[in-house]
Amino acid sequence: GAGVSQSPSNKVTEKGKDVELRCDPISGHTALYWYRQRLGQGLEFLIYFQGNSAPDKSGLPSDRFSAERTGGSVSTLTIQRTQQEDSAVYLCASSPQSGGSPLHFGNGTRLTVT
Amino acid sequence: EDKVVQSPLSLVVHEGDTVTLNCSYEVTNFRSLLWYKQEKKAPTFLFMLTSSGIEKKSGRLSSILDKKELFSILNITATQTGDSAVYLCAVASGNTGKLIFGQGTTLQVKP
Numbered sequence: 001g002a003g004v005s006q007s008p009s010n011k012v013t014e015k016g017k018d019v020e021l022r023c024d025p026i027s028g029h030t031a032l033y034w035y036r037q038r039l040g041q042g043l044e045f046l047i048y049f050q051g052n053s054a055p056d057k058s059g060l061p062s063d064r065f066s067a068e069r070t071g072g073s074v075s076t077l078t079i080q081r082t083q084q085e086d087s088a089v090y091l092c093a094s095s096p097q098s099g100g101s102p103l104h105f106g107n108g109t110r111l112t113v114t
Numbered sequence: 115e116d117k118v119v120q121s122p123l124s125l126v127v128h129e130g131d132t133v134t135l136n137c138s139y140e141v142t143n144f145r146s147l148l149w150y151k152q153e154k155k156a157p158t159f160l161f162m163l164t165s166s167g168i169e170k171k172s173g174r175l176s177s178i179l180d181k182k183e184l185f186s187i188l189n190i191t192a193t194q195t196g197d198s199a200v201y202l203c204a205v206a207s208g209n210t211g212k213l214i215f216g217q218g219t220t221l222q223v224k225p
Contacts, residue, residue: 004156033213042120042202043157043215056212091156102148103213105156 002026004106006092012112013082021077021109025094033103034067034077035091043091049075082113116141120203120216128224131193135219137203138185145206147179147186148213152200160188160201193223 005024013019025032034046045059049069060066064082069075079086089110093103118139127133139147146164150157161170163179163186170177174193179186190197200220204213 035215042118042217043204043213045212045214048212089155102159102162104159105150107155 004092004094004104006090006106006109008109009107010110010112012114015084015113016081018078018080019082019111021079021090021092021111023075023077023092023094023106025073025075025092026104027073029094029096029104030072031095031097031101032069032075033093033095034075035093036061037089037091037108039088046077046090079111082111084113087111087113116205116207116214118203118205118214118216120201120219122219123217124220124222126222126224127193129194131223132189132191133193133221135188135190135201135203135221136185137187137216139203139205139214139216140184141205141207141214143208144181145208148204148206149177149186149188150202150204152202152218153198157202190221193221195223195225197221198223 007022030051032049035043037043047067048056064080067077089108091105091108093105095101095103121136146162148162149160151160161177166181174191177188200218202218203216206213
């Protein structure tokens with residue numbers, strides 16, 4: 001079946017512009033995660049959605065970052081007034097349930113802020 | 115603060131060598147430890163470990179967890195050039211199962 005789908009695969013934007021990154025998880029997966037990976041670094045947790053529960057936003061680096069998940073499926077990560085330090089690969093992952101189940105990752109969106 | 119530390123950060127070996135990658139962790143409410151392989155884009159799942167001392171094996175790869183000493187190792191025997199990748203260790207903690215990742219170990223296998 002289809003894996004986790006992310007779009008766009010690449011995004012170049014000017015400093016100060018807003019961007020929206022989209023994630024379409026595997027059908028039936030209730031848990032959805034966003035991670036950020038800077039060049040040569042590990043994965044940095046951003047936000048987590050589980051079903052209809054309130055999301056865990058503890059990893060969002062600033063109030064310029066927000067995310068929503070509509071209908072328990074597709075998620076959008078929005079970065080307002082982008083800065084050069086936001087340049088990274090943004091990875092989305094989903095799993096059938098929370099609690100340490102292996103995550104299935106998308107191919108990510110490579111964001112470059114010029 | 116929860117943290118996961120991997121070592122070495124990078125490693126260069128020749129085909130046929132055996133490598134051991136290390137992962138140590140300090141997290142509250144440990145649930146499981148996972149290993150992923152990342153080649154170009156999406157990390158792909160290798161192993162999930164929840165119990166100490168039980169080796170998980172898949173072909174030339176194996177992994178074991180020590181919950182007393184708070185570490186795990188990933189072994190790769192008879193390495194091949196296709197094993198070249200970044201190997202990520204992650205620990206699931208708390209009720210959400212949020213994964214905390216280490217920095218990764220970059221493995222390069224030369225012919």
